[in-house]
Amino acid sequence: MDVPAAISVPIHLAQLRPHAIGTVAKVEWDRLAEPEARRLRELGLDEGVEVELLRRSGLFGGPLACRIGRMTVALRRHVAATIHVALPAEAA
Amino acid sequence: MNATPLVALVGNPNAGKSALFNALTGARQKVGNYPGVTVERHSGRMALPDGRPIELIDLPGAYSLDPASPDEQVTRDVLLGRQQGERLPDAILTVVDASNLDNHLRFTLQLIALGLPIVVALNMVDLAERDGLKLDPEALERELGVPVVATVAVRRRGLDALKARMAEMVKGVAKIRPSAGVQHDIVLLQRRARQIATAVTLSETAARRWTHRLDALFLHPVAGPLILLATMFLMFQAVFAWSEVPKGLIEDGMAWLGSEIGAALPDGVLRSLIIDGVIAGVGAVVVFLPQILILFVFILVLEATGYMVRAAFLMDRVMASVGLSGRAFIPLLSSFACAVPGIMATRTIADEKDRLTTILIAPLMTCSARLPVYTIIIGALIPDRALLPGIGLQGLVLFALYVLGVVGAFCAALVLRRTVTRGATSGFMMEMPKYQWPRLRDVLLGLWQRALIFLKRAGTIILYTTVILWALLSFPKPPEGSGISKVDYSIAGRIGNGLQTIVAPIGFNRDMALALIPAMAAREVAVAAIGTVYAIDNADDDKGKASITQQLQAHWSLPSALAFLMWFVFAPQCISTIAVTRRETNGWKWPAFMIGYLFALAYVAAGITYWSAVGLGL
Numbered sequence: 216m217d218v219p220a221a222i223s224v225p226i227h228l229a230q231l232r233p234h235a236i237g238t239v240a241k242v243e244w245d246r247l248a249e250p251e252a253r254r255l256r257e258l259g260l261d262e263g264v265e266v267e268l269l270r271r272s273g274l275f276g277g278p279l280a281c282r283i284g285r286m287t288v289a290l291r292r293h294v295a296a297t298i299h300v301a302l303p304a305e306a307a
Numbered sequence: 308m309n310a311t312p313l314v315a316l317v318g319n320p321n322a323g324k325s326a327l328f329n330a331l332t333g334a335r336q337k338v339g340n341y342p343g344v345t346v347e348r349h350s351g352r353m354a355l356p357d358g359r360p361i362e363l364i365d366l367p368g369a370y371s372l373d374p375a376s377p378d379e380q381v382t383r384d385v386l387l388g389r390q391q392g393e394r395l396p397d398a399i400l401t402v403v404d405a406s407n408l409d410n411h412l413r414f415t416l417q418l419i420a421l422g423l424p425i426v427v428a429l430n431m432v433d434l435a436e437r438d439g440l441k442l443d444p445e446a447l448e449r450e451l452g453v454p455v456v457a458t459v460a461v462r463r464r465g466l467d468a469l470k471a472r473m474a475e476m477v478k479g480v481a482k483i484r485p486s487a488g489v490q491h492d493i494v495l496l497q498r499r500a501r502q503i504a505t506a507v508t509l510s511e512t513a514a515r516r517w518t519h520r521l522d523a524l525f526l527h528p529v530a531g532p533l534i535l536l537a538t539m540f541l542m543f544q545a546v547f548a549w550s551e552v553p554k555g556l557i558e559d560g561m562a563w564l565g566s567e568i569g570a571a572l573p574d575g576v577l578r579s580l581i582i583d584g585v586i587a588g589v590g591a592v593v594v595f596l597p598q599i600l601i602l603f604v605f606i607l608v609l610e611a612t613g614y615m616v617r618a619a620f621l622m623d624r625v626m627a628s629v630g631l632s633g634r635a636f637i638p639l640l641s642s643f644a645c646a647v648p649g650i651m652a653t654r655t656i657a658d659e660k661d662r663l664t665t666i667l668i669a670p671l672m673t674c675s676a677r678l679p680v681y682t683i684i685i686g687a688l689i690p691d692r693a694l695l696p697g698i699g700l701q702g703l704v705l706f707a708l709y710v711l712g713v714v715g716a717f718c719a720a721l722v723l724r725r726t727v728t729r730g731a732t733s734g735f736m737m738e739m740p741k742y743q744w745p746r747l748r749d750v751l752l753g754l755w756q757r758a759l760i761f762l763k764r765a766g767t768i769i770l771y772t773t774v775i776l777w778a779l780l781s782f783p784k785p786p787e788g789s790g791i792s793k794v795d796y797s798i799a800g801r802i803g804n805g806l807q808t809i810v811a812p813i814g815f816n817r818d819m820a821l822a823l824i825p826a827m828a829a830r831e832v833a834v835a836a837i838g839t840v841y842a843i844d845n846a847d848d849d850k851g852k853a854s855i856t857q858q859l860q861a862h863w864s865l866p867s868a869l870a871f872l873m874w875f876v877f878a879p880q881c882i883s884t885i886a887v888t889r890r891e892t893n894g895w896k897w898p899a900f901m902i903g904y905l906f907a908l909a910y911v912a913a914g915i916t917y918w919s920a921v922g923l924g925l
Contacts, residue, residue: 261494
């Protein structure tokens with residue numbers, strides 16, 4: 216797995232700046248319900264996959280839109296918070 | 308081999324599977340149901356280059372062979388030869404989205420492991436290239452070890468090559484049982500899929516995907532909801548404005564048919580049955596076909612373009628406040644056309660409680676069957692005057708009834724999620740597909756199927772109930788010269804008089820009570836029923852010539868009419884909805900609950916309306 220020259224900033228997907236690109240460092244699978252975790256895996260989420268936050272929740276705390284690999288996926292904030300992201304040093 | 312080879316079309320959602328199915332089979336399609344489940348079975352026939360026929364079944368889109376919804380379960384069971392009423396397919400045609408290979412190949416790998424002959428359609432290669440992605444189909448074929456054909460289903464590109472490979476695939480295939488095991492290790496499959504995707508990618512430029520650019524607009528915190536609102540407004544505007552001309556044509560056609568038959572038949576029971584029963588009844592319903600089709604055009608186009616998922620995204624916050632998810636928006640929007648496809652569309656909601664709540668509130672969305680009732684009663688009894696320039700009182704009342712349904716649904720969801728369908732807060736996790744131009748052909752095919760379903764319904768349930776009602780209203784006939792009203796003397800009249808004791812407290816007269824009986828089968832029959840009641844009652848005198856509108860004005864008070872409208876906002880009067888709820892929830896418990904709570908709401912709301920209106924001196 217080619218982890219980019221990253222310093223492991225403890226940051227999760229929901230905290231990413233819009234359009235910052237990182238790689239998934241760790242997913243806290245055990246904080247997710249089984250079907251939720253399964254669907255998330257089926258949508259391509261895995262350690263080492265490239266992710267990008269496309270759109271943060273709207274004014275009132277709606278879901279997030281993010282890119283996982285090549286797929287655009289809508290997630291709720293509590294799910295995004297289980298996805299730890301490693302950013303390349305200069306983007307952090 | 309005797310039987311036509313059966314090929315299963317399988318793929319991820321949003322891989323362009325249905326477009327490929329339409330391109331391969333054209334209009335030679337059949338829509339049926341799998342026994343025991345409401346999942347629709349789409350099948351069609353196609354010819355191979357050598358002329359041999361193939362039966363192609365379009366299985367529901369799935370992410371894997373580990374089902375998360377009833378839809379995906381059918382896909383798995385068919386592929387394993389376990390689906391009741393379906394033989395094991397002879398071969399598989401799987402579709403993958405070229406620009407989503409690292410994800411879609413995971414399912415392909417799982418399918419290949421089943422051991423059935425298989426061909427892969429590498430679909431939407433044009434969109435991938437537009438996004439700066441060049442792939443090598445031959446390398447993919449080597450990596451997977453099965454035939455791969457590059458296609459653009461919507462432009463019918465690559466179809467000949469695909470058919471040629473399919474011909475090789477089904478050439479004298481012996482029935483192979485799928486190898487026993489389904490490969491379940493999703494992490495392993497996913498990593499292998501990513502390896503292959505990387506290996507077959509020739510070049511990739513960092514072209515900014517224009518889907519993301521459109522999302523910047525459609526998902527914008529301010530512009531997004533405004534665009535959604537404008538779209539909804541346009542949709543409902545179109546349903547009313549664009550349908551006037553075709554509605555007029557159908558009405559004229561029915562009137563012509565009635566007068567032609569009236570002239571041709573001798574006066575008597577048969578003539579009364581055909582004109583008062585069949586033509587008046589079925590005609591009153593078929594008139595609403597244009598409105599239903601316009602609504603479906605919007606829904607089909609919103610779905611085909613990929614906008615529907617964005618609407619769900621925007622609505623998630625609002626839906627979450629009543630304990631639902633954005634996904635519920637799609638079935639609820641469909642329910643404005645008809646609750647039956649709406650309830651069937653809840654199958655994509657993974658969370659059971661969430662799905663159940665959506666099913667229970669779907670009948671509160673104002674479906675097109677209520678329109679005939681609303682339109683006629685409002686037209687007859689609400690004064691046609693403008694409150695403000697451009698805003699008429701009649702339109703406002705109609706709008707209020709729609710809003711009331713939505714507000715009622717949200718309140719119901721809020722209460723249900725805290726009581727009977729209590730559970731963990733449901734999630735919202737959804738793939739957002741690329742934006743695409745809808746293909747006229749695919750929309751027309753979808754529309755044609757909807758129209759057929761509606762006409763079949765008009766031709767069966769609605770026809771039967773109107774004919775039965777006509778019979779109940781016509782017999783027994785009162786003795787000549789007795790002066791007793793024909794309706795009062797008939798069986799239906801006696802039932803109506805009995806029922807009236809229950810509905811009198813909420814302001815309903817006998818004719819309203821009578822109209823409610825057949826409307827239990829389908830709401831729109833109420834209009835035909837009112838028409839039939841007055842037609843039969845007054846057949847002998849001049850009043851019989853009066854229109855339904857004039858009859859309503861003569862017999863109904865305003866408070867009663869308002870209460871009647873309110874009843875129709877809430878009451879669960881639709882056999883099809885109840886039947887589909889029973890199938891979708893596997894039993895009578897939830898449909899019984901639905902009938903109970905909706906009738907209670909209807910009774911209370913109608914009562915409050917009646918007595919408030921009387922109190923206000925309306």
